Amino acid sequence: MDRLIVNIGDLHLKNPVMTASGTFGYGKEFTDFIDLSRIGGIFVKGTTIRARQGNDYPRMAETPSGMLNAVGLQNKGVDHFVSDIYPSIKDFDTNVIVNVSGSTVEDYVDCAQKLVDLDKIPAIELNISCPNVKEGGMAFGTSACSAAEVTKAVREVWKKTLIVKLSPNVTDITEIAKAVEGEGADAVSLINTLLGMAVDINKRQPVLSTITGGLSGPCVKPVALRMVWQTYNVVKIPIIGMGGISSWQDAIEFILAGSSAIQIGTHNFIDPTISIKVVEGIAAYLDKHNIKSVKELTGSLQV
Amino acid sequence: MDRLIVNIGDLHLKNPVMTASGTFGYGKEFTDFIDLSRIGGIFVKGTTIRARQGNDYPRMAETPSGMLNAVGLQNKGVDHFVSDIYPSIKDFDTNVIVNVSGSTVEDYVDCAQKLVDLDKIPAIELNISCPNVKEGGMAFGTSACSAAEVTKAVREVWKKTLIVKLSPNVTDITEIAKAVEGEGADAVSLINTLLGMAVDINKRQPVLSTITGGLSGPCVKPVALRMVWQTYNVVKIPIIGMGGISSWQDAIEFILAGSSAIQIGTHNFIDPTISIKVVEGIAAYLDKHNIKSVKELTGSLQV
Amino acid sequence: MKRLLDLVVTENNQLNQNYCLIKLTTPDGTLLPEMYPGQFVEIKVENSPSTYLRRPISVNFVDKSKNELWLLIQVVGDGTKKMSEYSVGDTVNIMLPLGNSFTLPTENPKQELLLVGGGVGTAPMLFLGASLKDKGFAPKFLLGARSKNDLLQLDDFLKYGEVFCTTEDGSHGEKGYVTNHSVLKNTQFSSIYTCGPKPMMVAVAKYAHSNNINCEVSLENTMACGFGVCLCCVEKTREGNICVCTEGPVFNIENLTWID
Amino acid sequence: MKRLLDLVVTENNQLNQNYCLIKLTTPDGTLLPEMYPGQFVEIKVENSPSTYLRRPISVNFVDKSKNELWLLIQVVGDGTKKMSEYSVGDTVNIMLPLGNSFTLPTENPKQELLLVGGGVGTAPMLFLGASLKDKGFAPKFLLGARSKNDLLQLDDFLKYGEVFCTTEDGSHGEKGYVTNHSVLKNTQFSSIYTCGPKPMMVAVAKYAHSNNINCEVSLENTMACGFGVCLCCVEKTREGNICVCTEGPVFNIENLTWID
Numbered sequence A, B: 001m002d003r004l005i006v007n008i009g010d011l012h013l014k015n016p017v018m019t020a021s022g023t024f025g026y027g028k029e030f031t032d033f034i035d036l037s038r039i040g041g042i043f044v045k046g047t048t049i050r051a052r053q054g055n056d057y058p059r060m061a062e063t064p065s066g067m068l069n070a071v072g073l074q075n076k077g078v079d080h081f082v083s084d085i086y087p088s089i090k091d092f093d094t095n096v097i098v099n100v101s102g103s104t105v106e107d108y109v110d111c112a113q114k115l116v117d118l119d120k121i122p123a124i125e126l127n128i129s130c131p132n133v134k135e136g137g138m139a140f141g142t143s144a145c146s147a148a149e150v151t152k153a154v155r156e157v158w159k160k161t162l163i164v165k166l167s168p169n170v171t172d173i174t175e176i177a178k179a180v181e182g183e184g185a186d187a188v189s190l191i192n193t194l195l196g197m198a199v200d201i202n203k204r205q206p207v208l209s210t211i212t213g214g215l216s217g218p219c220v221k222p223v224a225l226r227m228v229w230q231t232y233n234v235v236k237i238p239i240i241g242m243g244g245i246s247s248w249q250d251a252i253e254f255i256l257a258g259s260s261a262i263q264i265g266t267h268n269f270i271d272p273t274i275s276i277k278v279v280e281g282i283a284a285y286l287d288k289h290n291i292k293s294v295k296e297l298t299g300s301l302q303v
Numbered sequence C, D: 001m002k003r004l005l006d007l008v009v010t011e012n013n014q015l016n017q018n019y020c021l022i023k024l025t026t027p028d029g030t031l032l033p034e035m036y037p038g039q040f041v042e043i044k045v046e047n048s049p050s051t052y053l054r055r056p057i058s059v060n061f062v063d064k065s066k067n068e069l070w071l072l073i074q075v076v077g078d079g080t081k082k083m084s085e086y087s088v089g090d091t092v093n094i095m096l097p098l099g100n101s102f103t104l105p106t107e108n109p110k111q112e113l114l115l116v117g118g119g120v121g122t123a124p125m126l127f128l129g130a131s132l133k134d135k136g137f138a139p140k141f142l143l144g145a146r147s148k149n150d151l152l153q154l155d156d157f158l159k160y161g162e163v164f165c166t167t168e169d170g171s172h173g174e175k176g177y178v179t180n181h182s183v184l185k186n187t188q189f190s191s192i193y194t195c196g197p198k199p200m201m202v203a204v205a206k207y208a209h210s211n212n213i214n215c216e217v218s219l220e221n222t223m224a225c226g227f228g229v230c231l232c233c234v235e236k237t238r239e240g241n242i243c244v245c246t247e248g249p250v251f252n253i254e255n256l257t258w259i260d
């Protein structure tokens, strides 16, 4: 399966298929269904410097071909991750990448610093794009200036692979991508959720406790693909594409549009084996079209 | 049906249900299916100062719960509208509103000026948000400053109701809404299409001739509702909400979130009678909940 | 261990206009995984444009002799409508078993146990009652519904214990709500188990709490995944926000904030 | 006048693995609207999560005696798959009739007319052939397919005229493509009508043009609405971008830019 190998910074992936933060727990929840060693990597749940209870229930609304969530970064904090979770997942035979969130630059830096010594964490993903909490960093992700600032600060303490996850809730994602590239990010991942809303017409209330929430699933795929393509045309660092991927065909679309690797999010809920199916589908596509390496496909769209 | 009456500036609507520009032709195409006098108004196809051939085929891609289009404002120009189309539609017993597009401020102003003397055109909608052509004005719609500029210029020549149609492809739609309100727009309508993309993995090409296109349909509803809600909280002028409405329930969601009236777009293709069903559904909802006027519902979400 | 199985429909009985009882088995005769009362499954609904996520459904009963899983479905939207249209022989993709289960008492078979179900919340009570009887208890059932027509599976419940009913219109059993039923006054229960509409469960929980009766409730918070990864289904408990799909759906009321 | 009708399935014949022939009528016996060869309908497909838009399908035949509309369906995705699963008695929401139609000659019943269909593009040719015969012409059919198994409705075609076939694997008729068939050399046609895969239609158009034969093609551009409001289905013609759903699907090749 050499033809599936890709590299993101110093991060070596046996294949380009990974699972998105907040949709795959810590990987353990999936071991009943799949062999984790067969996927390229796992992005674990958004982690913050302090424990967070998340938002009030209701946190979820189903929408046409997708869903809104307002989880709000519920997690037990980075210290708990280091002491209690890391030991139980560090021996997974795949890349475990921590998704780091914060409300100040210091939060991000402190959180990253706590992870530096974990041998089996080859990369972190800076979540500057969570729309669900003030502290989720979407404010960072919607301005090139502050996106650059947080990237720069974390880059100083984090020497391993640094991925910055971008928000789609912006006028021009390429500006943000260029800004974080300029500060030394090894890769960008996109997209996080689109800010959306649902209304309960019987109660005459918003469905979510937070009024608005993050939209994900197949409905966002066209927007995500467009942003990957736009970004591919302006940055040199690799792109990790995501947003609505629910089949290997979707994954190929993202790769052709410029992704070096992809993440699967919401669809893990519907089919916890989807990541394996995508790995197999990509391999079969390469075979069928006689393509030697998936790297050749990245951005190879004929326009 | 007095309880369905709403006013948008000087525009009197017998009910809040209208049809969106580019999805309803000039209304004539629907007379086989519905009685146009039963809906609040019709927004005709985007009109430009000069005739436009539009983009090359393919212009369409189906997506999960929606579609991408790249029509590119194909139309025969405003003079043709005035001389050939207006006479055949001016006697419709409903409001006919012209959607005006341009690539320069002068284009918009000139186009508006040509429509001023048409008695039966009570309002125009400035499309500063078409993502499909350079000249579609999306550049105007993604900056508060230029949105204000074009609104101001048209306001000077157009004394009847002026509606400005906003682009969702922005970091903060409320800024643009406030800017056009500040220049005297009587109402804002939102959302136009989200910029998206689709890839043909067999041809390894974009599906659309223009690579990217405008996403519409139920998939965009959560984003549209959120933007209506955000805008409702910052402007005093009425909002005409749209994006994915395909049932009366959807329409009620938009009204609760802050819309004074709504437009139905893509769903006209699937069910050309949908506008009538939405009128009837809203009326029945008011009855069931003992609400005297649909005006009371606007923005009445309990949060 | 959680499983993802394609089960085959062996029966689909329309119980009344809104409810149906679906029975499923494995296609190849392999045994169904062990399931416990209170657990649920997640169903992948095909051919429903408005149903993107799986749908959580309680284990209504497990018929070990026939290797059958029973699901009691109330049609409320397109997902449950599509389930109600399953034909014998159809294949259904199901994730199971999910969630924790009711706590069965281990001693004193003479103690009085009450199982209270309202609406489709009666679903998990059948399996719970059967399991209790199996262990030597004599559970009592208290079932509430709008009217006679909405009382489901009465013959099945009767196999496992005495059945009491309330209907809002008085068309069967006592008129009114479950919490007003005379059996609560006439019997000293040591535990109450309940599932149903939230207002009913809250009323039962308050009754149990103020009468010092041990009480477990089964929640139906909206879920996106059902197996603990999305964190959407949380209930506020004394220990903070807790996932209903993994640490529930069954909770002891003393851990919830309802009775405050 | 365009209509939006709920028609009822009276027959659904699986012709082979990928094709089926569906017959529909009105539920109450009212007459179907008048339809002309080359026109199409737009079908609302239910229960298909990936099918949001209606699907355009050609009028394959109108059986006036039975008040039946025939549709020939090739299964290529979920929309057409769902159509192939229609049962007798199912209701299908259809918009019809749509588009223009083939130009039938009005004089000289002896003139030679060739109707060329490839793949599912044979669909409109049956109704066209029947209408021509009705008007006193003796149309010839030239049908191309991958192999014998993909040649559809041969018995029906034979009712209206002589049938010639080509298959790519030579399993029926002449081996090769329609444009190489000997009937083109042996007969002096005054008009050719064609529908099928674009490369085939282009080849036929070029042949006709260079042989000074009048030629009409029926296009299958992707459509969002089917009735002239979305402007998505345009074909580049000598008069600019023209909607295929209203000013087509039938075009005289001299108006297209293919033969340049």
Ligand SMILES: Cc1cc2nc3c(=O)[nH]c(=O)nc-3n(C[C@H](O)[C@H](O)[C@H](O)COP(=O)(O)OP(=O)(O)OC[C@H]3O[C@@H](n4cnc5c(N)ncnc54)[C@H](O)[C@@H]3O)c2cc1C
Binding pocket: C040, C051, C055, C056, C057, C058, C059, C071, C072, C073, C074, C075, C076, C077, C078, C079, C080, C081, C120, C123, C124, C219, C220, C221, C222, C223, C249
């Ligand atoms: C642990 C658990 C066990 C359940 N057991 C059963 C069971 O045994 N039998 C059964 O019929 N149903 C059961 N439910 C409820 C069932 O999951 C929902 O009725 C179903 O998901 C609705 O799907 P739908 O597509 O038909 O309706 P939708 O179109 O999704 O919704 C229709 C209406 O139902 C409401 N609704 C949707 N989901 C829920 C929910 N989880 N709780 C309350 N209201 C909801 C919606 O707000 C909407 O108003 C259970 C739910 C949970 C969480």
Ligand SMILES: Cc1cc2nc3c(=O)[nH]c(=O)nc-3n(C[C@H](O)[C@H](O)[C@H](O)COP(=O)(O)OP(=O)(O)OC[C@H]3O[C@@H](n4cnc5c(N)ncnc54)[C@H](O)[C@@H]3O)c2cc1C
Binding pocket: D040, D051, D055, D056, D057, D058, D059, D071, D072, D073, D074, D075, D076, D077, D078, D079, D080, D081, D120, D123, D124, D219, D220, D221, D222, D223, D249
């Ligand atoms: C005027 C007209 C008449 C037609 N008549 C018939 C007919 O009589 N019988 C019949 O079986 N089909 C006919 N078609 C084609 C038919 O509309 C498509 O095959 C159908 O829409 C595919 O729907 P789906 O959901 O099954 O596949 P999808 O999932 O939508 O698509 C499956 C594959 O088919 C391709 N495809 C989709 N639509 C078209 C299209 N319009 N043209 C070419 N490729 C397409 C897609 O790119 C994709 O690769 C006609 C099309 C037009 C425009």
Ligand SMILES: Cc1cc2nc3c(=O)[nH]c(=O)nc-3n(C[C@H](O)[C@H](O)[C@H](O)COP(=O)(O)O)c2cc1C
Binding pocket: A020, A021, A022, A023, A045, A046, A047, A069, A071, A073, A099, A127, A130, A165, A191, A192, A193, A215, A216, A217, A218, A220, A242, A243, A244, A245, A263, A264, A265, A266, A267, C230, C231, C232
């Ligand atoms: C329930 C849920 C929780 C999420 N939590 C996080 C998170 O903690 N951190 C993060 O960066 N993204 C989070 N996301 C966003 C996803 O990682 C992903 O960017 C997004 O869902 C788009 O991909 P998809 O359409 O494949 O789901 C979450 C998404 C969902 C649905």
Ligand SMILES: Cc1cc2nc3c(=O)[nH]c(=O)nc-3n(C[C@H](O)[C@H](O)[C@H](O)COP(=O)(O)O)c2cc1C
Binding pocket: B020, B021, B022, B023, B045, B046, B047, B069, B071, B073, B099, B127, B130, B165, B191, B192, B193, B215, B216, B217, B218, B220, B242, B243, B244, B245, B263, B264, B265, B266, B267, D230, D231, D232
């Ligand atoms: C095919 C098509 C053409 C459109 N053309 C125009 C246009 O000319 N001017 C305009 O302002 N909006 C145009 N729109 C956008 C719609 O008016 C509407 O804003 C958008 O589709 C969202 O609503 P919907 O989801 O209900 O379709 C077009 C949309 C579609 C699908």
Ligand code: FES
Binding pocket: C222, C223, C224, C225, C226, C227, C228, C229, C230, C231, C232, C233, C234, C243, C244, C245, C246
């Ligand atoms: S439903 Fe996803 S964690 Fe409970």
Ligand code: FES
Binding pocket: D222, D223, D224, D225, D226, D227, D228, D229, D230, D231, D232, D233, D234, D243, D244, D245, D246
């Ligand atoms: S398909 Fe909409 S105009 Fe032709």
